[in-house]
Amino acid sequence: MIALLLRDLRLAIRAGGGFGLGLAFFLIVVVLVPFGVGPNSSLLSKIAPGILWLGALLACLLSLDRIFALDWEDGSLDLLATAPLPLEAIVSVKALAHWLTTGLPLVIAAPVFGVLLNLPAAGYGPLVLSLLIGTPALSVIGTFGAALTVGLKRGGLLLSLLVLPLYVPTLIFGAEMARRSIEGLSAQTSLLMLAGITSAVIALLPFASAAVLRVNLR
Structure with missing residues (x-):
């Protein structure tokens, strides 16, 4: 599994789906928002959690179609499907590789980009925590859509149309957690809901993705 993970990390970076593309798109979204809504500091502070979460979500979409595409094109996917390693484990490794090359860099960069949107100081910790908990769900859901x-x-x-509706609950509770923390309200409910969604997605969707791949490979 470790060898497969390292292989997918190398392929993701070589194919242009690494952290650079996602971070560049994330930065573009954050920079363009003040031009659209105006240089109102109080307004930017209010919408900053939602914009940062939306930018991270859209950045995750950029490389979803590459999760299985390269393996499909060179025939590696057929070999992986017949390998001793369960297909569910293979799907999980690919989702982890996508998160490491896309989701994790976005989590690390979010506080820096938050400065550009005048994110209040109370929102940095909850924003990073919500992204750290929520972005794995984005990668796992995206892997299901790619399958x-x-x-x-x-x-x-088609992949974007299938995946975006499934991303909505994670987006809502992730942004709500940061927003409530900024306003001095309890964010425990949002945190628990976000963690519950991520846990359920990680537990169930690899099996669904593996089943879909088996059908497509017949």
């Missing part, structure tokens, strides 16, 4: 569309020509748009 559904593997082998389809121009499946990127």
Whole structure:
């Protein structure tokens, strides 16, 4: 499994789906928002958690179609499906590789980008914590969407349409956790809901993704 993880990390970086692309898109979103809403510091402070979460979500979408595409094109996916390692474990490793190359850099960069949106000091800790808990769910859900569309020509748009509705609960509770912390309110409910969603997604979706891959590989 470690060898497969290292292989996927190298492939992700070589194929242009590494942390650089996601961070660049995240930065573009954060920089463009003040031009759209105006240089109102109080307004930017209010919408900063939602904008940062939305930017991270959209940045995760950029590399989803590459999770299985390269293996499908060179035939490696068929070999992986017949390997002694369970297909569910293979799917989990690929989701982990996607999170390490996309989600984790976004978590690390979020506080820096928060300065550009005048994020209040009370929001930095909860924002990073919410992204740290929520972004793994984005990668696992995205892996499921990639499994559904593997082998389809121009499946990127279909993948986005399938995955985005599933991202909504994570987006809502992640942004709400940071927002409530900034306002001095209890964020425990949002934290528990976000952690529950991530735990359920990690526990269930690898099996669904593996089942979909088995159907597509027949």
